[in-house]
Amino acid sequence: QVQLLESGGGLVQVGGSLRLSCAASGSAGSFYHMGWFRQAPGKEHEFVAAFSRRPDTTYYAESVKGRFTLSSDNAKNTMYLQMNSLKPEDTAIYYCAADQNQGFVNVRSLRAYDYRGQGTQVTVSS
Numbered sequence: 001q002v003q004l005l006e007s008g009g010g011l012v013q014v015g016g017s018l019r020l021s022c023a024a025s026g027s028a029g030s031f032y033h034m035g036w037f038r039q040a041p042g043k044e045h046e047f048v049a050a051f052s053r054r055p056d057t058t059y060y061a062e063s064v065k066g067r068f069t070l071s072s073d074n075a076k077n078t079m080y081l082q083m084n085s086l087k088p089e090d091t092a093i094y095y096c097a098a099d100q101n102q103g104f105v106n107v108r109s110l111r112a113y114d115y116r117g118q119g120t121q122v123t124v125s126s
Contacts, residue, residue, distance in 0.1 A: 001025070004023070004115055004116065004117035005022070005023045006118065007021050009094060015086065017084045017085075018122060020081040020094055021078055022034070022079040022080070024079075025077075031053075033098070035047070036049050036079075037095045037097060038095070040089075040091060040093075046061070048068065064083075068081060069081070069082040081094070081096075086122075086124045091123050097110060098114065098115045099112060099114045100114060
């Protein structure tokens with residue numbers, strides 16, 4: 001049974017930084033697509049960032065491009081989201097998601113992923 005566990009959320013002031021982690025119980029090397037999504041109160045899930053191994057590409061939402069950086073450590077089966085220059089509108093619950101499909105996956109859609117974590121709260125205060 002694959003499980004994803006997010007950590008690293010918290011309360012930060014505007015302009016601050018946080019690094020989220022997503023630890024996978026299975027081998028991250030077997031995930032061909034992994035991503036981060038967020039959900040603010042009263043809003044739908046929003047794509048944040050994702051990477052695919054086929055092809056080897058990283059994707060970012062326009063709202064976070066230049067501020068957030070996605071990375072992974074296959075040896076630790078962990079994916080990271082470095083978030084800098086945080087804004088109040090970044091406040092949300094952040095979820096990681098993973099998929100083992102080797103074919104095409106719309107990485108910007110949460111429905112495309114087989115697995116999802118429970119989420120970690122990020123609050124940016126002004």
